[in-house]
Amino acid sequence: xxxxxxxxxxxxxxxxxxxxxxxxxxxxxxxxxxxxxxxxxxxxxxxxxxxxxxxxxxxxxxxxxxxxxxxxxxxxxxxxxxxxxxxxxxxxxxxxxxxxxxxxxxxxxxxxxxxxxxxxxxxxxxxxxxxxxxxxxxxxxxxxxxxxxxxxxxxxxxxxxxxxxxxxxxxxxxxxxxxxxxxxxxxxxxxxxxxxxxxxxxxxxxxxxxxxxxxxxxxxxxxxxxxxxxxxxxxxxxxxxxxxxxxxxxxxxxxxxxxxxxxxxxxxxxxxxxxxxxxxxxxxxxxxxxxxxxxxxxxxxxxxxxxxxxxxxxxxxxxxxxxxxxxxxxxxxxxxxxxxxxxxxxxxxxxxxxxxxxxxxxxxxxxxxxxxxxxxxxxxxxxxxxxxxxxxxxxxxxxxxxxxxxxxxxxxxxxxxxxxxxxxxxxxxxxxxxxxxxxxxxxxxxxxxxxxxxxxxxxxxxxxxxxxxxxxxxxxxxxxxxxxxxxxxxxxxxxxxxxxxxxxxxxxxxxxxxxxxxxxxxxxxxxxxxxxxxxxxxxxxxxxxxxxxxxxxxxxxxxxxxxx
Amino acid sequence: xxxxxxxxxxxxxxxxxxxxxxxxxxxxxxxxxxxxxxxxxxxxxxxxxxxxxxxxxxxxxxxxxxxxxxxxxxxxxxxxxxxxxxxxxxxxxxxxxxxxxxxxxxxxxxxxxxxxxxxxxxxxxxxxxxxxxxxxxxxxxxxxxxxxxxxxxxxxxxxxxxxxxxxxxxxxxxxxxxxxxxxxxxxxxxxxxxxxxxxxxxxxxxxxxxxxxxxxxxxxxxxxxxxxxxxxxxxxxxxxxxxxxxxxxxxxxxxxxxxxxxxxxxxxxxxxxxxxxxxxxxxxxxxxxxxxxxxxxxxxxxxxxxxxxxx
Numbered sequence: 001x002x003x004x005x006x007x008x009x010x011x012x013x014x015x016x017x018x019x020x021x022x023x024x025x026x027x028x029x030x031x032x033x034x035x036x037x038x039x040x041x042x043x044x045x046x047x048x049x050x051x052x053x054x055x056x057x058x059x060x061x062x063x064x065x066x067x068x069x070x071x072x073x074x075x076x077x078x079x080x081x082x083x084x085x086x087x088x089x090x091x092x093x094x095x096x097x098x099x100x101x102x103x104x105x106x107x108x109x110x111x112x113x114x115x116x117x118x119x120x121x122x123x124x125x126x127x128x129x130x131x132x133x134x135x136x137x138x139x140x141x142x143x144x145x146x147x148x149x150x151x152x153x154x155x156x157x158x159x160x161x162x163x164x165x166x167x168x169x170x171x172x173x174x175x176x177x178x179x180x181x182x183x184x185x186x187x188x189x190x191x192x193x194x195x196x197x198x199x200x201x202x203x204x205x206x207x208x209x210x211x212x213x214x215x216x217x218x219x220x221x222x223x224x225x226x227x228x229x230x231x232x233x234x235x236x237x238x239x240x241x242x243x244x245x246x247x248x249x250x251x252x253x254x255x256x257x258x259x260x261x262x263x264x265x266x267x268x269x270x271x272x273x274x275x276x277x278x279x280x281x282x283x284x285x286x287x288x289x290x291x292x293x294x295x296x297x298x299x300x301x302x303x304x305x306x307x308x309x310x311x312x313x314x315x316x317x318x319x320x321x322x323x324x325x326x327x328x329x330x331x332x333x334x335x336x337x338x339x340x341x342x343x344x345x346x347x348x349x350x351x352x353x354x355x356x357x358x359x360x361x362x363x364x365x366x367x368x369x370x371x372x373x374x375x376x377x378x379x380x381x382x383x384x385x386x387x388x389x390x391x392x393x394x395x396x397x398x399x400x401x402x403x404x405x406x407x408x409x410x411x412x413x414x415x416x417x418x419x420x421x422x423x424x425x426x427x428x429x430x431x432x433x434x435x436x437x438x439x440x441x442x443x444x445x446x447x448x449x450x451x452x453x454x455x456x457x458x459x460x461x462x463x464x465x466x467x468x469x470x471x472x473x474x475x476x477x478x479x480x481x482x483x484x485x486x487x488x489x490x491x492x493x494x495x496x497x498x499x500x501x502x503x504x505x506x507x508x509x510x511x512x513x514x515x516x517x518x519x520x521x522x523x524x525x526x527x528x529x530x531x532x533x534x535x536x537x538x539x540x541x542x543x544x545x546x547x548x549x550x551x552x553x554x555x556x557x558x559x560x561x562x563x564x
Numbered sequence: 565x566x567x568x569x570x571x572x573x574x575x576x577x578x579x580x581x582x583x584x585x586x587x588x589x590x591x592x593x594x595x596x597x598x599x600x601x602x603x604x605x606x607x608x609x610x611x612x613x614x615x616x617x618x619x620x621x622x623x624x625x626x627x628x629x630x631x632x633x634x635x636x637x638x639x640x641x642x643x644x645x646x647x648x649x650x651x652x653x654x655x656x657x658x659x660x661x662x663x664x665x666x667x668x669x670x671x672x673x674x675x676x677x678x679x680x681x682x683x684x685x686x687x688x689x690x691x692x693x694x695x696x697x698x699x700x701x702x703x704x705x706x707x708x709x710x711x712x713x714x715x716x717x718x719x720x721x722x723x724x725x726x727x728x729x730x731x732x733x734x735x736x737x738x739x740x741x742x743x744x745x746x747x748x749x750x751x752x753x754x755x756x757x758x759x760x761x762x763x764x765x766x767x768x769x770x771x772x773x774x775x776x777x778x779x780x781x782x783x784x785x786x787x788x789x790x791x792x793x794x795x796x797x798x799x800x801x802x803x804x805x806x807x808x809x810x811x812x813x814x815x816x817x818x819x820x821x822x823x824x825x826x827x828x829x830x831x832x833x834x835x836x837x838x839x840x841x842x843x844x845x846x847x848x849x850x851x852x853x854x855x856x857x858x859x860x861x862x863x864x865x866x867x868x869x870x871x872x873x874x875x
Contacts, residue, residue: 144736176736411748414572425714429576429614429679430700433656470573472614474719475748476574508656515702520614520677520712535572550710554779557714561721563773 003030008039011046015072019050073150079119079128084156089163092148094121094173096129098141099197102273109273111137117163121146121174132163133392138171140268185255191234193259193266200255201236201268202279203229204290205246205366228307229254229268230290237306240270246278249287253279265304270527299341299406301379302417303372308379311364311394311402312337314346317356335364337379338401343421345373348381353389360401362390375418375530390507405526411476413529414536423526424538425546426471426478428518433511435467436502437495465495468515471523471538478536480525490543522546574599574611575748576679578716582642582771583723584613588692589759590684602682602694605760606723606768607730607753613696615645616677616704616712622665634661638676638696641713641778642771647680647696657698677704677712687840689825713775720772722746722767726753731762815846815854823864823874831871 009024012098027049031042045202073090076082082089097115105112113134118127133155134141141147150170155162165171187202208227215221225244228237229252238257246252255275257268270276296310317335324330333348346365354361367386368379381387406419410426413419438459440446441453447466452458467482467490488494491514527540557563572820583604591609592600599611613640622636631651638645649661667674674773678701704712726745733739740750822840827834831863834855841851858864865875 047640138847347857427578427614429612433654449803474575474577475746479573489762508659512656512660512702515700516704518701518776519679519702520616520704520708522711548711548714550707550714550779557717557721557772558776561725563721563769563776 005039008043008046011043012050015047016050024050072111077119079130079161082154082161084154084161087153089152089154090148090150091119091152092121092146093117093119094127095141095143095145098134098143101198110135113141115141115143130162131160132165134165134166136165136169138165138169140171140173141165142176143526144176145173148172148174150395179452187253189233190229190231190236193236193268195429196259196261196266198256198258199268200253201229201231201257202251202253202281202283203231203236204251204287205248206230206235206287206290206294208244208246208248226306230285230293232285232289232293235290235294236266236268238268238270239275241413242270242272242274242276244270244276246276251279251281251284253277262304265302280320297338297341297451298337298344298377301344301377303370303375303377305370305377308368308370309364309366310339310368310379311362311363311390312339312346312379313360313393314352314354315343315360317352317354317359323380335376338404340395340399340401340404340406342402342406342419343401344377344379346379346381348384348387350382350384352381352387353384362393364388364390372418375532376420376528377417405432410471410473410478411449413538414476414478414531416531418529418531420528422529423524424471424478425522425524426473428469428521428523429472429477430469430470431511431514431518432468433507435469435511435514436465436507437499438464438466440464463495465498469518476536478529478538479541480523480538480540482525482540486525486527486540486542490545518545522548571597571599572809574613576614577608577610577717578712579604579608579610579613579615580642580716580720580768580771580775581615581617581638581640583608583720583768584610584615584645584682584694585643587684587694589756590692591755600612600684601752602684603752603755603759604723605756605763606720606727606765607756608684608723608748609748609752612681613681614677614679614712615673615696616640616675616709616716617645619664619668619674621672621677622646622661622668624665634658634665636661636665638678640834641774642715642768644693644695644838647678647698649698653698657701660701661698675704675706675709678702710779713779717772717775720768723749724768727756727765730754730757778813812854814839816858817850818844818846818860819854820863820874823872827873831867831873834870834872837872 005025005028008028010019012024013019013021024046027046028039028042030043032038073088074086075090077091079091087378091262095115095117098113099115100111100113102109103112115132115134116129117132118129120127132152140209148171149163149165150172152169153164153166155164185200187200190201193199193201206220206228208225211224211226213222213224222241226237227240227244228235230236234552238254253276254268254270255277257270257274258271259266261267294309296305296308298310298312301308301310315336315338317333319331319333322330322332329352329369333352335346337344337346352363354363365379365381365387368381371378371380405421405423408419408422408424413422413424439448439451441448441456442459442462443456444453446453446455448459448461451461453461465484465487467480467487469480469482471478471480482490484495491498498510501513505513523541523543523545525543527538527542530537530539583606584602587602587604587610589603590601591603592598601609601611617638617640620637620639622634625633625635627633627650630761633648633650635646635648638647640875649657651658653661664674664676671679678696679697680696680698680701681696683697685695687693726749729743729745730740733743735751735754735757740753745753818841819837822837823832826836826840837855838848839852842848855864859866860873862875864872869874
């Protein structure tokens with residue numbers, strides 16, 4: 001007990017060297033006995049008393065309350081200097097993320113913010129990153145900003161350290177952030193919703209239907225409402241966990257909805273803390289105007305889209321039968337569809353209102369969902385009513401979509417969804433050493449490694465020709481897989497000739513000869529792409545090396561950039 | 565949950581030697597698989613480059629651990645790229661470089677195009693040197709060289725334009741994006757601005773003009789390469805295009821400057837002197853001979869064995 005007390009006394013003495021240890025101890029005892037305040041909690045009060053007794057109160061800095069400045073801030077440069085129980089820290093940091101959120105704290109709604117920050121804000125990229133929580137509703141915290149935090153404390157939880165910015169902390173902005181903090185109570189345009197976080201939107205309900213979510217653990221179901229809401233900038237899907245009774249066409253304001261991404265598609269989540277109310281604005285875009293916006297193009301489709309409306313040309317259709325779980329026979333219709341922006345697949349669980357002999361046919365599809373198989377969007381239709389046959393396409397009739405290939409910039413391919421029927425151009429920056437003759441597994445067609453398939457074991461396999469390359473446009477890269485036909489066309493050679501060359505000169509010399517022919521040159525590839533976390537891959541059906549007229553290009557450069 | 569996610573492949577920048585050689589800023593990510601970058605004055609955040617030119621020198625060197633490192637230089641209209649191929653390179657690359665070295669040795673002139681990783685090295689005085697580690701390379705024809713030059717010029721012009729625009733803008737993503745600066749240049753420009761400050765980009769424009777001339781005159785190595793950049797170069801610069809006497813006086817000057825700079829009162833030791841001279845492109849043997857000459861001539865004295873001082 002006494003030794004405990006000694007520690008606190010010593011702490012006070014170290015801050016106020018002139019104080020009498022006896023009197024300090026008496027003060028602590030008095031707090032403990034009379035006010036039932038243990039020494040650790042009484043520390044500040046005792047310290048303040050002796051500081052003021054001896055006239056050592058430091059002038060309060062800025063608007064901070066005297067209480068918080070009683071203990072002088074300890075200045076540190078790095079997080080590594082901090083311990084789990086440090087308080088009143090002063091440090092310069094760079095805010096890297098900032099997410100405001102409403103949280104219920106002791107039955108009270110409070111806006112707090114959480115995010116990450118880095119120390120050594122002036123040194124580029126050398127800082128450590130910590131998480132923080134802002135309890136003070138500070139409006140001047142924004143991503144990218146460099147700030148000096150005064151009077152913040154360290155929080156250690158399960159060995160993980162973070163910073164607490166308290167209500168009494170002071171924030172001095174040293175360099176403005178790159179983006180304004182979005183106040184989660186101010187409405188934003190729907191098209192700007194990209195990142196997860198909390199938003200308020202004003203929009204018209206475009207679709208709404210009840211749905212049921214089956215809990216994964218089998219413990220029951222949840223009733224939800226799904227739908228879409230739009231403003232003149234765009235459309236977003238919503239999922240309401242609360243009863244949602246606003247009809248299609250009504251204009252509403254949704255406050256504090258949580259944005260979550262499902263398969264890279266942002267979606268508004270309406271929960272308990274979300275407020276939904278009818279909004280009045282006579283100049284707001286009408287339902288008819290907005291429904292034009294909601295028609296999707298194939299190039300925009302991504303895995304996870306819901307309530308999709310689009311107009312497509314169905315090019316072929318096949319029916320497959322399968323056995324349902326109960327042994328019952330089920331049917332699914334699937335086929336290829338196209339619009340001027342690209343091609344993809346569709347599936348229908350009911351018989352479509354057209355047959356193979358009607359093809360090609362223009363169909364308006366509504367309320368569909370998008371799944372992706374090998375990255376290629378598949379528009380899934382559950383009932384025949386979702387398909388309506390149109391007499392003429394909304395695009396020019398002459399457009400022959402069956403052979404339509406859409407030119408897409410390389411960097412647009414790598415950042416978007418997987419696409420079919422595209423062509424793109426880039427510089428060949430790599431030709432992989434395993435390009436040339438390969439052997440594939442007879443069962444799964446995968447490439448054999450050391451004469452064996454990973455799943456089907458050792459075998460001779462089937463011979464095939466294939467090139468692996470990397471295309472690059474200076475800002476993005478794409479791995480390019482060239483199939484047999486495209487490969488023979490590109491090399492202007494037959495499979496036997498290639499085999500002869502490899503057996504005569506060896507694989508290394510063969511691949512090197514490919515580099516001498518193609519490395520650094522422009523190549524245009526036609527095919528389909530698969531985009532996933534691994535990056536983008538183009539499966540090419542045909543490839544051509546581009547001849548560049550360098551003299552013409554030089555003249556163009558001189559003209560365009562004014563190089564004499 | 566993927567914990568260690570590898571970054572996607574970094575794009576290759578078409579870049580003339582002068583822009584890469586003058587870079588002194590680098591950035592290394594904190595994660596295991598984070599790529600590292602060299603950031604050029606024009607704001608290119610370079611992890612990988614595609615370069616081309618005439619091989620000027622390609623020689624094997626024994627390294628401390630007994631392996632062989634091939635070091636070479638690639639000349640384009642703007643200057644030299646330095647590259648090295650060591651044990652870490654692919655077998656194809658190593659075999660190729662042995663073959664190339666033999667052909668250079670026998671007097672052949674070869675144009676090479678390579679896709680390479682950007683490397684940087686900082687010496688004790690804080691100077692940063694950049695070099696390349698080729699991943700894939702091939703001998704090219706003059707027409708492919710012209711194509712590469714044209715692309716390098718175009719890319720450099722786009723960077724020059726973006727850098728000029730960015731100079732007068734607030735250094736943040738929003739204002740740069742608003743000014744129409746391409747997305748892939750924004751990060752690098754924001755990092756480059758405080759580091760390099762203001763500089764004269766006229767040399768880059770001049771380099772582009774030279775390159776465009778080469779494309780149009782259909783004459784690949786038309787004239788003597790321009791004078792070497794002022795920046796000191798990390799590797800031997802026995803390029804053979806400057807006379808022996810100028811090399812000698814340059815070496816003499818370098819040694820005297822080094823002694824001035826490094827002398828803490830008791831002189832500079834032999835090893836420090838020679839390795840610093842080597843870092844500035846002088847062969848150890850040459851530097852040793854020159855040091856003898858300076859001692860004999862009385863410009864330098866040896867207060868104790870192996871320590872040199874200006875007289």
